[in-house]
Amino acid sequence: MTHLLEVKDLSVTFRSDGAVIRAVNGISYTMDEGESIAIVGESGSGKSVGVLAVMGLIPTPPGRIESGAVLFDGRNLLELSEEEMRKVRGAEIAMVFQDPMTSLNPVLPIGLQLTEAIQTHQNVSKAAAQARAVEMLHLVGLPNAAERIRDFPFQFSGGQRQRIMIAMALTCNPRLLIADEPTTALDVTIQAQIVELTRELQSKLGMAIIWISHNLGLVAGVVERVIVMYSGFIVEEAPVDDLYERPLHPYTLGLLHAIPHVDARNQERLASIEGLPPDLRRPISGCPFAPRCPYRITQCDTLPPLVEAGPGRRSACWRWEELQGVTIFGEPL
Amino acid sequence: MSTPAETNALVQVRDLKVHFPIRKGLLRRQVGAVRAVDGVSFDIFKGETLGLVGESGCGKSTTGLAILRLLNMTSGQVTFDGQDISAFPESRMRAMRRHMMMIFQDPYSSLNPRMTVNSIIVEPLNVFQIGTPAERAERVRELMELVGLNPAFVNRYPHEFSGGQRQRIGIARALATNPSFIVGDEPISALDVSIQAQVVNLLSDLKRKLGLTYLFIAHDLSMVRYISDRVAVMYLGRVVELSNRNTVFDHPAHPYTRALLSAVPIANPKRERVRQRIILEGDVPSPANPPSGCRFHPRCAFATAECSTVDPPLRNLATSGAESHWVACHYAERFIQEEVSAPDTIA
Ligand SMILES: Nc1ncnc2c1ncn2[C@@H]1O[C@H](COP(=O)(O)OP(=O)(O)O)[C@@H](O)[C@H]1O
Ligand SMILES: Nc1ncnc2c1ncn2[C@@H]1O[C@H](COP(=O)(O)OP(=O)(O)O)[C@@H](O)[C@H]1O
Ligand code: SF4
Ligand SMILES: [Mg+2]
Ligand SMILES: [Mg+2]
Numbered sequence: 187m188t189h190l191l192e193v194k195d196l197s198v199t200f201r202s203d204g205a206v207i208r209a210v211n212g213i214s215y216t217m218d219e220g221e222s223i224a225i226v227g228e229s230g231s232g233k234s235v236g237v238l239a240v241m242g243l244i245p246t247p248p249g250r251i252e253s254g255a256v257l258f259d260g261r262n263l264l265e266l267s268e269e270e271m272r273k274v275r276g277a278e279i280a281m282v283f284q285d286p287m288t289s290l291n292p293v294l295p296i297g298l299q300l301t302e303a304i305q306t307h308q309n310v311s312k313a314a315a316q317a318r319a320v321e322m323l324h325l326v327g328l329p330n331a332a333e334r335i336r337d338f339p340f341q342f343s344g345g346q347r348q349r350i351m352i353a354m355a356l357t358c359n360p361r362l363l364i365a366d367e368p369t370t371a372l373d374v375t376i377q378a379q380i381v382e383l384t385r386e387l388q389s390k391l392g393m394a395i396i397w398i399s400h401n402l403g404l405v406a407g408v409v410e411r412v413i414v415m416y417s418g419f420i421v422e423e424a425p426v427d428d429l430y431e432r433p434l435h436p437y438t439l440g441l442l443h444a445i446p447h448v449d450a451r452n453q454e455r456l457a458s459i460e461g462l463p464p465d466l467r468r469p470i471s472g473c474p475f476a477p478r479c480p481y482r483i484t485q486c487d488t489l490p491p492l493v494e495a496g497p498g499r500r501s502a503c504w505r506w507e508e509l510q511g512v513t514i515f516g517e518p519l
Numbered sequence: 520m521s522t523p524a525e526t527n528a529l530v531q532v533r534d535l536k537v538h539f540p541i542r543k544g545l546l547r548r549q550v551g552a553v554r555a556v557d558g559v560s561f562d563i564f565k566g567e568t569l570g571l572v573g574e575s576g577c578g579k580s581t582t583g584l585a586i587l588r589l590l591n592m593t594s595g596q597v598t599f600d601g602q603d604i605s606a607f608p609e610s611r612m613r614a615m616r617r618h619m620m621m622i623f624q625d626p627y628s629s630l631n632p633r634m635t636v637n638s639i640i641v642e643p644l645n646v647f648q649i650g651t652p653a654e655r656a657e658r659v660r661e662l663m664e665l666v667g668l669n670p671a672f673v674n675r676y677p678h679e680f681s682g683g684q685r686q687r688i689g690i691a692r693a694l695a696t697n698p699s700f701i702v703g704d705e706p707i708s709a710l711d712v713s714i715q716a717q718v719v720n721l722l723s724d725l726k727r728k729l730g731l732t733y734l735f736i737a738h739d740l741s742m743v744r745y746i747s748d749r750v751a752v753m754y755l756g757r758v759v760e761l762s763n764r765n766t767v768f769d770h771p772a773h774p775y776t777r778a779l780l781s782a783v784p785i786a787n788p789k790r791e792r793v794r795q796r797i798i799l800e801g802d803v804p805s806p807a808n809p810p811s812g813c814r815f816h817p818r819c820a821f822a823t824a825e826c827s828t829v830d831p832p833l834r835n836l837a838t839s840g841a842e843s844h845w846v847a848c849h850y851a852e853r854f855i856q857e858e859v860s861a862p863d864t865i866a
Contacts, residue, residue, distance in 0.1 A: 228711040329801075343802040373574040373738060375799045378782035382798055400711060403741075403784045407791030426788045444716040446741035448768065448783045455723070456745060458716035462681050 188260040189216040190394055191240070191362060196254030198235050198244060205467040209235040211418040212253070214492075217411075219361065222388060222395040224405035224426075226441075227415035230463060233398045236415070237364050239264075241281055242271040258362075277307045280355035284367040286347035289354075290339040296323075296350050297335025300357060307358040322353040327383060345376035349383065356387065366398045381408055402438075403445050406430060411498070414438050417464050417474040420492055423500040434501040434509050437475045443515040457515045473504070480516045481505055528562035528598075529700055529732045530586060535559045535595035537578075537585050541807060553807045555581040557756035559595075560833070563700075568726065568733040570747030570764065572740055572779070576803050577753040579736045583702040586734065587619050588612055599700070617647045617696035624705035626685035630677040636663070636688055637673045643695040662691040665728075667721060683714035690721065694729070702734045707742060719746055740783050744768050752776045755814040756806050758833060762844040772836060772846040772855040774819045813848070825849055 198210040210232040217223050225233045238244050240256050242263060256263040263274060275281075283289055291299055300319035304310065310318070316335075323331035326349040339347060348368055355363055365384065369377035385408065388395055399405050405412060405426075412429045414422040414437065422435040433439045443457035461478040464470055472487040473479070479486070485504045495501040503509065508519045536559075538552040556578040563569045571579050584590040586597050588604060597605045604615055620643075623629035630639055637659055644655045663670045666687040677685055686706060693701055703722070707715040719742060725731060737743050743750060743764075750767040752760040752775065760773040771777045781797040799818055804810055810817050816826040826849060833847040836855060848854070 228713055345802060374740070374782040374784075375574055375779060376802065378784075378796065378798055379800075381784075382796075401784070402712070403786035406786050406788040407784060407794075430786060430788055441713060442786065444713050445786045446716075446719075446739075446745045447786065448741040448744055448780060449785065450744065455720055456716040458720055459713040460717070462683070462714075 189257070190219045190221070190259060192216045192255075192257040193236075193240065194255045194257070196236065196239055196256065197252035198232075198239050199250050199252055200248045201250070202248055207466045208470070209249075209418055209466060210239065211470075213415075213418075213420045215413055215420065215423065217362075217394055217396070220392050220394055221411070222397065222409040223411045223413060224397045224399060224409040225413045225415060226399055226402055226405060228400055228463060230417075230466070231415040232418040233400075233415055234366055235418075237281070237366060237396060237398065241275060241279060241364070242266070242268070243275075273307075276303065276355075276360070277358045278360055279362045279364065280358070280360040281364040281366060282348070282351045282355050282368045284370050286344075286351040287339065289351060290347065292339055295336050295338055296342075300335070300350075300354055303354055304357045318357065319353075322357055323350070325356070325387070326350070326353045327379075328353070343376075344372055345379060348372065348376075348380055352380075352383065352387070356391065356393075359391065360393055362394045362396070364396045364398070367400065369404070370400070377404070384408070402430075402441055414441075417466060417470065419474055419502060420500070421475065421502045423492075425498050428496075428499060432510060434495050434499065434506040435475075435503045436479045436481050436505075436509065436515070439509070439512065440478075440515045459515070473502070475503075481509070481519060527564050529565045529600060530563040530734070531596075531598040532562070532582075532586060533560050533596040533598075535582065535585060535597065536593040537581050537590060538593045551807055553805075554756050554809060555806055556585060556592075557806070557809070559753075559756070559758050561751055561758060561761055563732055563734055564748075565732055566726075566730060567748040568735050568746055570743035570750040571734060571736045571753060572738060572743050572750060573753035574779075574803050575738060576806070578756045578806070579753055580704050582753070583621065583704050583734060583736055587616075587621055587702055589621070617643070617649075618698050619700045619702070620693040620696070620698040622686075622689050622693050622701060622703045622706045625709050626682050626689055627677075627709070629689060630685055632677055635674050635676060636668070636680075639677070639688060640692045640695055643692060647696055649696060658695065659691075662694055665694065665725070666691045681714075682710050683717055686710060686718050687721070690718075690725070694725070697729075699730070700732045700734075702736070704736045705738065706735075708738065715742065722746065740768075740779060752779065755803060755809050757814060757847065758845070759815065759847045760845065761833070762837075763842055766842070766844050770844075770855055772844065772851040773815075773848045774821055774854065775815050777854065778818075815848075821850060821854075823849075 194214050195212050196210055197212050200207040200209055213236055227233055239251060297319055301315040304315040304318050320331050328346060328349050369380050397405055397409055409426055411425055413420055416437050422438050433442055440459040444459060446456060459478050464474055473490050476482045476486045490502045490504045492500050492502040495506045535556055537556040538554050540549045541551040543550045559582055573579055585592045596603060640659045640662055641655050644650060660670045668687050707718050735746055747764045750764050751758050754775050760776045771780060778797045778799045785791050801818055812827045812829050813831050816822040831847045831849045833845050836844045836846055836851055
């Protein structure tokens with residue numbers, strides 16, 4: 187069976203100031219029609235670059251796809267012309283970004299922007315496109331949609347703008363929606379609204395979703411499967427329940443313990459992962475997490491491959507089997 | 520309005536108001552006011568951390584800035600260490616400032632990119648003329664060590680450091696004059712999760728070591744629970760709930776607090792799936808034109824006719840002897856009985 191999306195051995199670099207930044211290092215994953223997955227990791231771990239490559243949106247130069255394939259419905263998107271890729275974007279794969287203002291035109295009313303987006307991909311009359319625009323804005327819960335289509339982006343709150351972006355992304359019924367930290371700049375209350383909306387839309391419309399976040403807490407209730415990235419590598423992948431219950435990579439374990447719990451009554455000191463992520467301008471030879479890892483051994487000087495670690499799971503840690511009983515980050519194996 | 524008066528307070532805030540004028544037209548006539556802070560009262564006890572939470576635009580930063588008198592208050596009173604500083608002329612205020620410092624949210628823009636770490640940290644010592652040049656240099660070394668920075672990097676520039684390290688530079692600078700009170704305005708919001716924990720732990724250690732008192736402003740409620748002794752919840756220029764942290768988190772009595780807590784995601788998929796959530800509709804209204812009655816009533820699921828007309832005072836629900844629990848809701852007694860949104864609690 188072909189997957190909806192299959193990313194194979196994808197590597198992306200950037201050249202800046204004479205240095206090569208290894209932003210994404212040979213990542214591979216698949217997802218099926220209607221599935222929802224999350225890609226998590228701290229900033230700079232390659233989450234955005236990884237999906238921008240899928241969208242054909244890596245600026246070249248300074249960027250360069252060093253290797254790999256992105257199969258969408260079996261077709262390698264990396265081999266398409268810009269013209270063909272434009273048809274895929276919006277119609278088959280759509281993306282919502284953290285800052286809606288980067289994708290909305292500040293000097294055009296939102297209705298016009300939506301109508302244009304609809305007419306680019308669908309052969310419909312202006313009136314039909316307008317009706318569809320209002321319908322989409324209703325769908326994403328924008329109050330008084332019919333009146334507000336004449337308003338400009340700055341007249342909306344951050345949460346409303348994000349709803350408009352989602353409406354824009356969904357106008358052409360994409361099969362895959364990529365949401366790149368769409369709630370990071372919003373208050374928790376508004377974040378909860380957007381999460382709820384996305385869930386509803388997915389069950390109504392059935393598209394597949396890649397939800398990108400730096401917050402492991404946020405995605406817990408949102409997706410079925412989680413991919414964890416660290417310094418451009420996928421270090422772990424697991425069904426959502428398994429990941430939170432039994433992380434099989436020290437980085438995931440550390441991240442889970444560094445998250446404060448709002449319902450933790452006797453809070454103690456937060457576990458913290460000491461140190462910093464590696465400098466991506468320097469080649470990484472061993473395990474990228476090794477300098478911060480309490481479980482590091484000599485073997486970790488060699489890059490651990492991402493291997494199967496139980497049903498539906500993968501881990502890129504030499505010691506994943508030993509990690510199975512560990513519940514506290516740093517506790518001896 | 521009744522005021523939460525308690526003993527042993529380092530900072531006392533009474534009916535603080537900060538209104539920003541809205542001007543229009545050629546003559547810049549005042550046509551209204553943004554009531555950013557509109558009658559706020561609380562105490563910050565010596566040695567405690569008071570967490571201040573609420574959605575953005577609720578007036579948290581303005582409160583912090585006004586307490587430090589980095590911003591003019593419209594009315595009200597702020598007492599620091601027993602002295603009413605609200606009426607201090609700037610000359611007297613200058614001498615006070617070394618005792619009260621601020622840490623800002625954005626470690627990228629709050630540090631001057633053209634100054635070295637040394638000149639950033641030493642600046643307050645120069646301003647307040649503390650120590651000889653040699654003593655100041657020694658103090659900078661000491662401060663860098665205290666916040667976990669390598670003193671060898673003293674001549675580097677901010678851009679050579681990561682976000683978490685820059686926040687440490689900001690903390691070192693704030694501590695230079697040995698202040699007793701620190702306002703942290705979302706000091707960890709811009710940092711990655713793994714780095715947030717490092718900075719929060721550092722702040723806790725420093726508090727213990729140096730006997731500091733914090734006002735910790737944040738929108739991340741989970742972190743506030745870790746760091747605070749007591750928590751104040753703000754909505755549209757007012758404090759709507761104030762108590763010790765476990766009361767606020769486990770027995771919140773204001774519908775706004777309950778909604779805020781319920782919006783916080785829990786890093787546990789199984790619990791997250793069964794959790795009953797209160798989803799707040801809409802956005803925070805404009806403080807230029809706050810709703811009548813209870814300011815929260817247009818977004819409150821429990822609002823009655825009374826709520827839209829009568830402004831509920833902040834009142835203490837605790838029976839005598841028990842720790843105080845201040846709430847500004849007509850029906851607070853009813854809500855306090857109910858359990859919180861989370862179906863179970865981590866012991
Ligand atoms: N246009 C670009 N030019 C140079 N470097 C870039 C560019 N875009 C991304 N990078 C680098 O690639 C790395 C991964 O970035 P990104 O995918 O945006 O991380 P994330 O989304 O996980 O925060 C970072 O080190 C970043 O600096
Ligand atoms: N200098 C100013 N002039 C006018 N309005 C301001 C000013 N500073 C803040 N405000 C307004 O006051 C309100 C409270 O702001 P702020 O204290 O920054 O809230 P918070 O820190 O809780 O996000 C907001 O509506 C904001 O737009
Ligand atoms: S491979 Fe080694 S260094 Fe890397 S995460 Fe596993 S134990 Fe730690
Ligand atoms: Mg990103
Ligand atoms: Mg603020």
